[in-house]
Amino acid sequence: MERTILNNKYFLYITEFFSGMSVMAVELGASRLMAPYFSSSQIVWTVIIGVIMVAMALGNVWGGRIADKSPSPDKLYGRLLLASVWIALIPFAGRYLIGGISLLLAAFVTKNFLVWAALFSCLAVFAFPCVLLGTVTPSLVKYAVSSLDSNGKTVGELGALNTIGSIIGTFLPTFITIPSVGTAVTFLIFSGVLALISIVYFLSMRRHMVRCALTVLLIFVLGCTSSTYSFAFWEQDITLEDESIYNYLQVKESESSVILSTNVLFGVQSILRKDAKLTGMYYDYALAAPLMAGITRDNPGNILILGLGTGTFAKYCEEYFPGCQTEGVEIDEKIARLATEYFELPDSVQVSVYDGRAYLASSEKKYDVIMVDAYQDITIPFQMSSVEFFTEVSNHLTPNGVMVVNMNMKSSSENSINDYLCDTIGSVFKQVYTVPVEGGTNCEVFAFHNPDLLKTFENGRGSLKDEALFDMMKTVARRMERRETGDLLLTDDKAPVELLGMKVLDEIIADELDYYRELYLGEIF
16 A cells, blocks of 8 residues: 555654654754854844744645545645755855845845845745745645544644644754754754655655655755855855854954954955054943043952953053953853963963843942943844843942943934934933944943042053053044934834934935945946
8 A cells, every 4th residue: 555654653753743843943054154244133033933934834824735535645645846946946046146146136125124134035945945845744634534523633733742842943953953053053953854854755655766756866965065054155164154143253353453253245244353453442431431430550459251252352441451350241252261272362361251231130249340242243142232221230330330342333314213212321321421432333432420530631641651552542532422312212112223223224225325336326227
């Protein structure tokens, strides 16, 4: 009898279980594949979830109609085999599709670029296999239900197995496969599982042997090339490319510096200058905070950094203000490891792998300086941008303490994310000053309660012996502006940081690409 293997309900249940698991693995893998290009913000997650749910719904409808019109199990397991091939190819071909779609849209889209680029990329790369996987449940119901008296029980069991598989498919990639073997191999693992189920079926039927053999060969070849897999496929000088639970990690080393980035297109999360000079970036500007707090070589203090990265600011604090007790909080354990392995973070810096706000809530210690450097592109943790958070920071500062916040998306438009952050900070602190960083999109915000700290800064600046630091503090003093507080507040209850950040990102992209867009369109028309 041709359907012998399908008479065994356990095989049908296994098919349902692993198809549910694979859908969630694809969804988690989609977020990791797209994050280095589009960030891991709530906006990108919304696009991914929406596209996959729509694809699954279409698959359910299509699968139900196919099951009624042509209930051939060959077609179901053929679709599973095709889905396994597509999923195996996703990390290798998907990065080129994402890059190409983004470049094409950049020439035409001026608003909500992130949404459109993520949407079209997600549709092109992830929708099709999810439609195929969506056909599994209605097809299996056709084969598994043998009696109308037990059809409710059978459908319930299939639904439960799909849900349990989805749960495991959520936790397994996040906590085990992606941090251990990476996104590409994770796709190959779940592709291999789907392929194996299909191959077992076709072997039992003695059909489509060539198709099965080619699928195995493709997955094997891709597995052999996965060791050289790179998100930044156009780069030639990457020292390290890795993934953690939270981030894509890229370390690049040149003759003059070592740089950490958490995306492939732009941004520097940490930097080590091999010539030991200042970076010229926002880390240097933030060194004004210890001077405002009255920290000198003869008067060391306590410094806390929320969002340590690999410790650029901590390293400079240790160098220019020796004797200080510097603590760094970094939520990503792999980044904390890179700090000592590649970026020469001094052993004297106390590093805690923890969420910044949770760390503050669990501590009663007071600090002279607290630096908040936890914002990456538009991935701004809302819980570290609210009135409640900045109140917590204020409560952990000494009377002459200073908070310095690195805002990384400078904007000239009204009611931008920076305006919201500054107004929110101003609702907690009496004195708020901004210093835009020359040659970049960063802006440093200094907040404190004692107005005399500006005089302390002037006195400390004048006594500096290091010429490079003296010149940098002179730049800070020249560019510093008092910020008047408005009513644009972010709270734990309402903090639409992703939407606000996307508006600034559109502005930045428009400014950067205007020239190329005009050149490109001019050649076409």
